[in-house]
Amino acid sequence: MLSTHELSIGDRLKHVTCALQPGKITAICGPNGAGKSTLLEAMAGLLDPDVGSVELDGSGLFDLPPRRLAKRIGYLPQSAEVAWDVSVRTLVQLGRMPHGDQLAEPVDAALAALDLAPLADRRAQSLSGGETARVLLARVLAGEPDWILADEPLAALDLGHQLDLLRHLRRAADAGAGVVLVLHDLAHAMNHADRVLVLDRGALVADDRPESALDDVTILDVWGVAASWVGESGKRALVTA
Numbered sequence: 001m002l003s004t005h006e007l008s009i010g011d012r013l014k015h016v017t018c019a020l021q022p023g024k025i026t027a028i029c030g031p032n033g034a035g036k037s038t039l040l041e042a043m044a045g046l047l048d049p050d051v052g053s054v055e056l057d058g059s060g061l062f063d064l065p066p067r068r069l070a071k072r073i074g075y076l077p078q079s080a081e082v083a084w085d086v087s088v089r090t091l092v093q094l095g096r097m098p099h100g101d102q103l104a105e106p107v108d109a110a111l112a113a114l115d116l117a118p119l120a121d122r123r124a125q126s127l128s129g130g131e132t133a134r135v136l137l138a139r140v141l142a143g144e145p146d147w148i149l150a151d152e153p154l155a156a157l158d159l160g161h162q163l164d165l166l167r168h169l170r171r172a173a174d175a176g177a178g179v180v181l182v183l184h185d186l187a188h189a190m191n192h193a194d195r196v197l198v199l200d201r202g203a204l205v206a207d208d209r210p211e212s213a214l215d216d217v218t219i220l221d222v223w224g225v226a227a228s229w230v231g232e233s234g235k236r237a238l239v240t241a
């Protein structure tokens with residue numbers, strides 16, 4: 001379990017307490033500046049809380065040796081860039097660093113999951129924005145972390161690759177991984193998450209099944225948008241007034 005207790009970071013996060021389950025997809029939603037990336041970074045052990053704690057299976061994140069933490073938690077930041085002009089395969093292989101090996105199988109699986117096999121020998125810095133986003137996510141998957149934390153992983157992807165990725169993440173969750181995604185697209189959160197956290201101005205205002213966390217009242221309160229859901233479960237669309 002990945003949990004926070006009374007987590008506060010400046011004005012960015014205020015007393016956030018939540019407990020995320022492995023084997024599930026959790027979406028973090030909220031307006032711009034609500035604190036979504038801050039919460040994800042804190043859960044990845046990259047931000048030191050002013051108050052409160054982040055725990056992984058009952059141990060404080062900062063008590064875990066860095067390599068062990070890197071093995072267990074894979075983190076994809078928002079709008080990441082490629083710093084090295086290496087091949088796509090080499091970049092994805094860097095995901096194995098916490099394990100200290102260069103096993104081909106997880107690297108090939110990550111390349112396949114993100115439809116990158118045809119690009120494996122391309123220079124990473126020659127890729128389009130969406131291709132780059134897929135490569136950086138493949139690097140996270142190649143590390144086979146217990147927890148996949150990804151900040152807007154769908155933002156640069158076309159519709160087909162978005163759905164492929166969501167299917168892959170569901171398979172990872174079914175295999176036992178905890179998947180935590182910052183999502184702006186509320187329909188993706190509604191249709192693909194098991195649970196949704198809603199942040200508003202640094203505070204956690206909903207933590208529930210998608211149908212409850214993203215009901216019309218919360219969307220109006222938090223996003224200031226009058227909207228309603230149409231369609232059947234798993235295929236809902238949000239219609240704005």
Ligand SMILES: Nc1ncnc2c1ncn2[C@@H]1O[C@H](COP(=O)(O)OP(=O)(O)OP(=O)(O)O)[C@@H](O)[C@H]1O
Nearest residue numbers: 010011012030031032033034035036037038039078
């Ligand atoms: N390094 C920082 N130092 C101080 N304040 C920061 C820092 N990074 C972000 N903030 C502020 O903290 C708040 C939360 O930022 P955060 O990036 O977590 O929001 P977000 O919900 O991910 O937003 P978005 O949807 O725009 O990506 C914002 O008001 C932002 O301006």
